[in-house]
Structures are given as C-alpha cells and as structure tokens.
Amino acid sequence: MTGPVPHIEMRGIAKRFGDFTALQDVDLVVNDGEIHALLGENGAGKSTLMNILYGLYRADAGTIRLRGEDAAIHSPRDAIAHGIGMIHQHFMLVPPLTVAENVVLGDERSGPILGQRALAIRVRELGERFHISVDPDARVEDLPLGLQQRVEILKVLYRGSGVLIFDEPTAVLTPQEVDELFLIVRSLRDEGKIIIFITHKLREVFAVTDRITVLRGGRNAGELVTKGTTAPEIARLMVGRELRPIAPRSAAATSEVVLEIRDLRARSDRGAQVLQGIDLKVHAGEILGIAGVGGNGQSELAECVLGSREPTTGTITIGGADIAHDDPKRTRQRGVASVPEDRRREGLVLAFTVADNFILGKQDQAPFSRRGVLDDGVIQTNGERLAKEFDVRPANARAIVGNLSGGNQQKVVLGRELSEQPKLLVISQPTRGLDIGSTEYVWERLLEQRARGAAVLLVSSELEEIRALSDRIAVMFEGRLVATLAAKDATEERLGLLMAGHIETPLDRVPAGR
Ligand SMILES: Nc1ncnc2c1ncn2[C@@H]1O[C@H](COP(=O)(O)OP(=O)(O)OP(=O)(O)O)[C@@H](O)[C@H]1O
Ligand SMILES: [Mg+2]
Numbered sequence: 001m002t003g004p005v006p007h008i009e010m011r012g013i014a015k016r017f018g019d020f021t022a023l024q025d026v027d028l029v030v031n032d033g034e035i036h037a038l039l040g041e042n043g044a045g046k047s048t049l050m051n052i053l054y055g056l057y058r059a060d061a062g063t064i065r066l067r068g069e070d071a072a073i074h075s076p077r078d079a080i081a082h083g084i085g086m087i088h089q090h091f092m093l094v095p096p097l098t099v100a101e102n103v104v105l106g107d108e109r110s111g112p113i114l115g116q117r118a119l120a121i122r123v124r125e126l127g128e129r130f131h132i133s134v135d136p137d138a139r140v141e142d143l144p145l146g147l148q149q150r151v152e153i154l155k156v157l158y159r160g161s162g163v164l165i166f167d168e169p170t171a172v173l174t175p176q177e178v179d180e181l182f183l184i185v186r187s188l189r190d191e192g193k194i195i196i197f198i199t200h201k202l203r204e205v206f207a208v209t210d211r212i213t214v215l216r217g218g219r220n221a222g223e224l225v226t227k228g229t230t231a232p233e234i235a236r237l238m239v240g241r242e243l244r245p246i247a248p249r250s251a252a253a254t255s256e257v258v259l260e261i262r263d264l265r266a267r268s269d270r271g272a273q274v275l276q277g278i279d280l281k282v283h284a285g286e287i288l289g290i291a292g293v294g295g296n297g298q299s300e301l302a303e304c305v306l307g308s309r310e311p312t313t314g315t316i317t318i319g320g321a322d323i324a325h326d327d328p329k330r331t332r333q334r335g336v337a338s339v340p341e342d343r344r345r346e347g348l349v350l351a352f353t354v355a356d357n358f359i360l361g362k363q364d365q366a367p368f369s370r371r372g373v374l375d376d377g378v379i380q381t382n383g384e385r386l387a388k389e390f391d392v393r394p395a396n397a398r399a400i401v402g403n404l405s406g407g408n409q410q411k412v413v414l415g416r417e418l419s420e421q422p423k424l425l426v427i428s429q430p431t432r433g434l435d436i437g438s439t440e441y442v443w444e445r446l447l448e449q450r451a452r453g454a455a456v457l458l459v460s461s462e463l464e465e466i467r468a469l470s471d472r473i474a475v476m477f478e479g480r481l482v483a484t485l486a487a488k489d490a491t492e493e494r495l496g497l498l499m500a501g502h503i504e505t506p507l508d509r510v511p512a513g514r
Contacts, residue, residue: 004032006029006030006068007030007031007066007163008028008029008030008064008065008066008194008196009028009029009030009063009065009066009068010026010028010029010053010062010064011062011063011064012025012026012061012062012063013027013059013062013064014059014061014062015048015049015052017403023045023048023049023059024219025220026045026218026219026220028049028053029223030196032192032194033189033192034195034210035185035195035197035208035209036196036211036212037198037211037226038198039199039205039213039214039237039238040214040215040216040238041216041239041407041436041438042405042406042407042408042433042434042438043394043404043407044216044217044238045215047405049215050086050165050198053073053079053165053196054073054079054084055075055077056076058074066082080161083163084161084162084163085155085156085164086156086164086167087149087152087153087167087169088152088167090344091145091149091151093140095141096139096141098136098138098139099123099134099136099138099143099154100119100123101119102151103123103155103158104158107158107159119136120137121136123136124136126154126157130153130184130187130191131183132153133150134147134151134154145172145173146173146174146181146294149172150184153184163196164194164195165198166185167198169181169197170199170201171199171432171433172432174293174294174461175461175499178204182208185197185208186208197209200407200433200434202231202234205234206226210225210226211224212224212226212234214234214238216238221238221240222237235436238435238436239435239437244440249450252286252453253283253285253471254284254285254286254453256284257282258282258284258318258319258423258424258454259280259282259318259424259457260281260315260317261278261280261281261305261314261315261317262279262314263313263315264277264278264301264304264311264314264315264316264324265277265278265311266304268300273479275301276478277480278301278314278479278481279481280474280481282457283455284423284455285454286456286472287446287447287450287456287471288456288458288470288474289458289459289460289472289474289487290460290474290475290481291474291476291499292476293461293477296476296477296479297479298459298476299341299459302340302341302457304324305323305331305457306328306336306338306426307326307327307328307329307330307331307332308328311324318331318335318336318424321334323336329361332361335422335424336422336424337418337426338417338425338427339410339413339414339425339426339428340413341429341459343409343413344409347413348413350401351401352400352401353397353398353400353401354383354387354400354401355379355380355384355387355397356383357412357413357416358382358383358387358416359379359382359416360416368382383397383398386415386416387412387415390411390412390415390418391438392404392408392411392412392415406433406434407435407438410430410431410432410433410434410442411438414442414445418445418449421452421454422449422454424456424457425455427446427456428460429459429460429461429462430442430458430460431462431465443465443468446469447469463495467487470487470490471486471487472484472487473485473495475498477498477501478501482503483504
C-alpha cells in the first residue's frame with residue numbers, strides 16, 4: 001500500500017428500513033485535512049450514511065475503519081469516543097436551557113460540579129478559540145437558527161471531536177450567516193479538523209469543499225475532486241439527467257388586487273415592534289418576492305397575513321374583506337394557502353402518514369369525513385394521487401412523514417396546499433433543504449400557480465430564488481419595505497446592498513456609465 005491511510009474509510013455499507021433499501025454497497029473515503037462534500041438528491045441516503053458513522057443506526061453490512069483500524073461504532077457514545085461529532089439537519093438542543101448548559105449537556109466529564117459561572121466561562125473560551133461567537137448565558141429558545149447552529153458546533157467541539165459532520169448546515173442560514181459559517185468551517189479545517197459537509201447548493205460545494213462523494217438512490221454515483229469538476233457534471237451525477245433551464249415566462253399579472261396591506265404594524269413574541277408600517281399589494285397572477293436577511297420581520301409579516309399573529313394596527317384586505325383579525329382557519333377559508341418556513345413544527349404532523357398529512361386542516365370536511373367519521377378509503381386514494389403528482393419518494397401514502405427525507409417532507413406540504421388552488425399563496429423559504437431537481441420542480445409548480453392566476457407572496461432569503469421567480473421584489477429591512485423593484489432591475493448587488501440597510505437615493509438609480 002502506498003499513500004497516507006485515509007482518516008475515515010467506510011466500505012460496502014448497506015442499510016435497509018423494512019423492505020426498503022436505503023444504502024447498498026456504499027463506500028466513503030475521507031482524508032485528513034479535507035472538507036468533504038457528500039452530495040445527492042433528497043432520499044439518496046446521505047443522512048442515513050452519516051447516522052451510521054455517528055452510531056445512530058447500525059449498518060446491515062460493511063465496515064468502518066478509522067485511521068486504518070477497524071472501528072466498532074454502535075452508538076453515538078462510541079462515535080464520540082472515536083472523535084466523531086455531528087451537527088444535525090434538525091437541531092437537537094434543549095430550548096429552555098442556556099447555551100452553556102446545552103454545550104455541556106450529556107458530557108459526563110463536566111457533571112454538576114461545574115457552577116454556572118465556570119461553565120459559561122469555559123464555553124466562551126471554547127468559542128473564542130474557534131472564532132464562534134455566541135452568548136453562553138442566552139437561552140437557546142431565544143436565539144435565531146444561525147446562532148443555535150453555533151451552539152451545536154460548540155457542543156461537538158466541547159467533546160474534542162476531530163471529525164465534524166455537518167448535515168445541510170446552510171439550509172437554515174441567511175446569506176450572511178452562510179459566509180460566517182464558511183469562515184468557521186475553514187478555520188476548523190486549518191486547526192486540523194476533518195469536515196464532512198452535506199449540501200444541495202453547488203455554489204457552496206465550490207466555495208468550501210475539497211473533494212466530493214455523490215450518492216444516487218442509495219449507491220455511489222461518483223467521487224470527484226472539487227477543483228477538477230463543474231456544476232453540470234455534479235448535477236448529472238446527482239440527478240441522472242440534465243437540468244432544464246427555467247422557462248422564460250410571459251406576463252401573467254392582472255390589475256386585480258388579491259392582497260392589499262396598509263400600514264401594518266406588529267410586535268414580535270418578545271414585544272419588540274417588528275413590523276413598522278408595511279404597505280404592499282399583490283395582484284392575481286403575480287409573484288411578489290420579499291427579500292431580506294432573516295429576522296427583519298418577514299416571518300411576522302407572513303404570520304399576520306395567515307392569521308397566526310395579531311397586528312397592532314393596519315389592514316390586510318383579501319378580496320375586499322379585512323382579515324387582519326381573522327384566525328388561521330377563517331383565513332384559510334378565504335382561499336389563502338400557506339407553506340410555512342419551519343415545516344417540521346408548523347406544516348406537518350411527523351407521526352402521521354403521508355395521506356393524513358395531505359388532509360391536515362381539511363379532515364373535518366367532505367369528502368374526507370362525513371358526519372364526523374373519517375373515510376379512510378378516500379383519504380388513502382387522495383394520498384396516493386398527491387404523492388404521485390408531487391413526486392414524494394417513496395410514493396407510499398402510508399409512510400410516516402417523520403421518516404421521509406427533508407425534501408420529501410416539503411413536497412407533502414406543497415402538495416396539500418397547492419392542490420387547493422388557492423387565491424393567495426403565502427410561501428416561506430419554499431426550497432430550503434430541497435435538492436436541485438426538487439427545487440426545479442417546486443419553482444415550476446409556483447410558476448404554474450402564477451399562470452393560473454394565483455397571487456403569490458414569496459418570502460425567501462435565497463437571492464437566486466427570489467430573482468428567478470418574482471415579478472416584483474420588495475426588500476425588507478428592520479420591519480420596513482425599503483424598496484420595491486421590478487425583477488429586471490433587481491441585480492444581486494443592488495438587492496444585497498438594500499438587504500444590508502443601504503438606503504437608495506435617486507442618484508443610485510441612474511444607470512451605470514451615465
Ligand atoms: N428511520 C427510517 N425509517 C424508514 N425509512 C427511512 C428512515 N430513515 C431514512 N429512511 C429512508 O431512507 C432514504 C434515505 O433517507 P436519508 O434521510 O438518508 O436521505 P438524504 O439523502 O439525507 O435526503 P435529504 O437530502 O432529503 O435530507 C429515504 O428514502 C428515507 O425515506
Ligand atoms: Mg438528509
């Protein structure tokens with residue numbers, strides 16, 4: 001044998017769930033000093049493979065060698081003892097506890113001997129060492145997702161891990177937070193840590209990784225050196241086909257105003273004035289994109305429209321009726337559909353089947369129930385039809401939603417909401433966590449809604465998405481819409497500046513070169 005021994009060597013890994021084969025004969029080799037991308041479509045088996053490395057699942061076949069030696073990893077405790085840590089796709093923090101408490105939680109070495117003060121100091125020092133800043137005394141439930149993620153990272157580092165597995169770490173982050181995470185990841189590598197990085201965004205693969213393993217349908221599809229490959233080549237390996245460029249579309253917007261918001265103000269959960277006077281209109285056949293760095297009031301705006309947050313003042317008119325003080329159920333009855341940002345908490349019941357999730361909120365209506373009795377046959381048939389139409393994989397209406405991959409969970413929410421043919425669709429971060437094929441699919445479905453004449457209020461922190469879909473783009477900053485641009489005028493640079501709070505003067509609008 002020549003060359004250095006790989007740090008991690010997984011060979012011939014197989015994993016079945018019931019009679020479903022999630023992984024078949026999969027190899028993964030990761031070297032020291034490497035940021036290694038693990039890529040593949042939703043359901044390709046990325047999280048499953050990492051759950052095996054982290055000891056959460058037992059492989060049915062295959063071996064794991066670490067630094068050339070066989071490693072028996074039967075539990076996360078074993079994995080941690082081998083220096084492997086995982087930052088999960090869905091955070092596993094205890095919300096009411098502080099940052100410092102979460103970081104040391106479950107680590108026997110600290111125990112209750114360490115007082116609050118000492119604990120906080122120790123966690124602060126750890127953060128400083130790795131350029132990860134977060135207040136050790138803050139409660140996790142009060143932190144935005146970007147900071148919660150840092151707590152997860154600190155937790156792993158606290159245990160002295162040399163291998164850090166990041167499962168879609170950027171899916172919940174704003175563009176700024178992504179840049180900060182990249183700095184952290186690079187500095188971790190420079191400190192000698194090995195990083196396994198799962199993402200659906202090819203931009204990130206090129207920005208931060210050294211080598212790539214691609215899975216497709218639970219098998220190896222390819223191994224690449226990042227510098228020597230191209231985005232279309234990776235996409236082809238992942239999806240097994242060429243991607244379609246998104247079709248040019250004709251104007252569909254009419255003069256009919258579906259949603260009109262005037263002087264809307266609202267407070268956040270903590271009582272801060274998060275909406276400071278919003279005025280906007282969305283027309284039938286129009287997609288209005290709300291761009292902005294997360295936390296500038298976008299979520300609260302969507303909540304007000306959907307009836308789950310009570311505005312302090314202002315009106316929200318849909319089809320002539322002020323719905324500002326309607327509850328979510330009444331709002332829904334007026335033809336408003338919603339795809340929430342945090343689908344695992346708000347859009348789905350994870351313990352229910354796919355079929356049951358497709359009728360969530362409609363379970364007391366015909367044809368799904370009659371005189372209070374659910375009709376299982378109808379629910380099942382409806383489930384199978386929608387699962388097929390919205391490409392939920394596996395296309396099994398009896399599957400438990402909590403077991404589906406992240407992207408497939410999103411398809412279930414979309415299927416339920418879009419099948420209603422809503423007048424107004426309020427959709428937040430619609431392709432968060434989705435693979436490139438599914439993203440293309442969701443974008444096409446949204447454009448279909450637009451062509452059908454629906455009004456769409458699209459909240460997204462992905463500039464690429466906002467620009468690809470919107471007819472007009474409003475930029476939100478500190479609770480206000482600071483500018484509304486026609487899509488053709490919204491360059492990435494201009495949007496970026498507005499999102500960062502730069503106020504445009506009339507001079508800024510003079511085309512360059514004049
Ligand atoms: N506990 C489980 N029970 C049954 N099926 C499962 C379980 N965990 C995963 N699966 C299935 O195994 C397949 C692989 O899932 P996995 O979560 O590894 O995909 P992934 O590549 O991480 O996808 P995503 O990009 O959407 O996160 C999926 O079809 C999923 O439904
Ligand atoms: Mg996954």
